[in-house]
Amino acid sequence: MATSTFTGPIKAGDVLNTTGTTAGTIKNVGFVAMVQTAPITQALTATAYATRIVIPAYSHILNIQFLTTVAWNGVAATISIGTSATSTELVVAASLAAIGQASAGPGTDATRTALWTNTGATDVVIYALSANTGAGVGDLVVRYIQAENA
Numbered sequence: 408m409a410t411s412t413f414t415g416p417i418k419a420g421d422v423l424n425t426t427g428t429t430a431g432t433i434k435n436v437g438f439v440a441m442v443q444t445a446p447i448t449q450a451l452t453a454t455a456y457a458t459r460i461v462i463p464a465y466s467h468i469l470n471i472q473f474l475t476t477v478a479w480n481g482v483a484a485t486i487s488i489g490t491s492a493t494s495t496e497l498v499v500a501a502s503l504a505a506i507g508q509a510s511a512g513p514g515t516d517a518t519r520t521a522l523w524t525n526t527g528a529t530d531v532v533i534y535a536l537s538a539n540t541g542a543g544v545g546d547l548v549v550r551y552i553q554a555e556n557a
Contacts, residue, residue, distance in 0.1 A: 416554040438552045440469060445533070447486075449479050449503075449543030452535040455492035460533040460549050465556040468523040471498055471511045472548040479503035479543035486537045488547070494536035496522055503543055525556040 420436030427433065445458035462468070471488055478484065484504035488511065489496035497519060501511035513519035533549060 416552075416557070438555055440550055441553050442548060442550045443533075444546050444548045447473075447535050447545055447547050449481075449486075449537045449539075449541040452486060452537040453540035455494050455534050455536045458533045458535055458547060460547065462526050462531050462533065462549065462551055463553050464527065464529050464531075465554045466526045467552040467555040468497070468526065468549065469552065470548075470550040471501075472550075473501065473503055473509045473511070473545050474548065475503045475506050475509065475543065475545035477542055477544040478506050479537065479541055481539040481541040483538035484541070484543070486535055489534050489536070490522070490526075490531040492534060492536075494534040497533075500538065503545065526551075 417439040418436050419439055420434070422431065422433065422435045425432065425434045443460040445460050447456070447458065473486070479486065485500040485502050487494045487500055488498040497513060498511040499514065501509060503509060513523050535547060537543070
C-alpha cells in the first residue's frame with residue numbers, strides 16, 4: 408500500500424473563513440491528529456530507552472497508550488515516559504501489569520500537563536523507562552496534534 412508524506416501540519420475543513428453566523432458559513436478548519444508507535448519491551452526499557460518516536464516542536468499531546476501483549480512483571484510492573492533519560496516528563500509509573508490496552512496521562516502535575524499542551528520550541532524524542540527488568544512486551548502509541556501551538 409502506498410503512503411503519502413506531508414512536511415507540515417495538516418488542516419482539514421471546507422469553510423476556510425467565517426462569512427456568516429450559521430453552520431456552513433463559520434470556519435470549520437481543524438488540525439489532523441497524528442500518531443507514532445514504537446515497539447517496547449520491559450528488558451529494553453529497564454534503562455532509559457530513546458524510542459523511535461519524535462514529536463514535532465509546538466505539538467499538543469492528546470494521548471499516550473500502551474498495547475501490552477506480555478504483561479510487565481517483577482517488583483514494580485510500571486513504565487514512565489518522558490522527553491529525556493529521566494523519562495518522567497510526560498507519564499510517571501503507568502501500570503502494565505496486565506495484557507491489553509492501557510492509557511496514561513500527565514496526572515495532576517502542572518509541569519507535565521503544560522508539556523502535554525505544548526511540547527516546546529524543539530522536536531522531542533520520546534523516552535521510556537521501566538521500573539525494573541522483566542518479560543513485558545508491547546507497543547507505545549503517542550497521539551498528538553502537530554505544531555498546533557506554532
